[in-house]
């Protein structure tokens with residue numbers, strides 16, 4: 001982790017309003033889902049974003065991945081300012097930030113074989129690349145995410161949940177992003193599989209010097225993976241500090257409540273067993 005260099009992602013005063021028509025006379029109602037968010041993400045760092053359902057995590061994720069635009073405030077990616085209307089957004093900026101969603105079942109096209117899933121971003125973004133090169137790169141990524149060459153020609157339904165999340169992670173990495181937004185990437189998986197996927201994410205981060213914004217409501221997962229933790233409450237960041245500081249000495253009442261309400265999920269013991277197995281082999 002390197003905190004001295006410029007951030008790879010910088011967020012200043014970001015707000016997002018949702019305006020909806022409500023009531024008999026179509027009166028408009030505004031919900032301010034994000035109320036002025038500030039933070040930086042540095043190269044190689046894992047920043048966790050925690051908070052309860054409805055606090056604005058997905059809204060922020062959509063803005064960071066340029067799927068949605070903020071109402072006000074400044075988003076800077078790789079030192080380049082993104083204007084609110086996205087008029088100056090280049091393909092390179094879009095490639096820089098990729099997202100992995102919670103549900104590996106829903107995020108893969110059931111009619112596409114795994115090889116085609118991995119090749120697709122190259123087909124869209126690198127028309128100059130030959131079919132052979134695309135295939136080679138997809139195969140290389142398949143192996144990097146811990147799958148086997150024979151998986152290349154199989155359909156998503158032939159894989160377990162953990163394997164499907166490996167495919168989704170591989171696809172997100174095909175365009176060499178610098179930042180991954182991981183939106184609850186392991187919460188749909190069994191505990192033992194969660195640990196494997198978290199370890200894969202750690203390995204890939206080291207290999208590619210990736211920065212992660214890791215969205216999760218599971219604090220044991222956050223404790224395992226995060227360098228820094230941000231706590232969101234009703235559209236505001238109420239705490240932002242190193243993992244140890246936030247866990248050992250929480251400042252905000254909401255963080256204290258969150259920490260005291262977290263049951264032990266068993267991830268710690270699974271991790272310990274995996275570490276022991278690794279040591280023995």
Ligand SMILES: Nc1ncnc2c1ncn2[C@@H]1O[C@H](COP(=O)(O)OP(=O)(O)OP(=O)(O)O)[C@@H](O)[C@H]1O
Nearest residue numbers: 018019020031033052053054055056057058059060
């Ligand atoms: N398209 C929309 N139109 C109106 N309000 C919305 C819209 N999307 C989100 N909201 C509101 O904005 C707030 C933040 O929602 P968001 O989905 O970002 O929260 P979240 O923390 O990601 O929740 P979850 O963990 O359940 O996904 C909520 O009050 C939600 O009802």
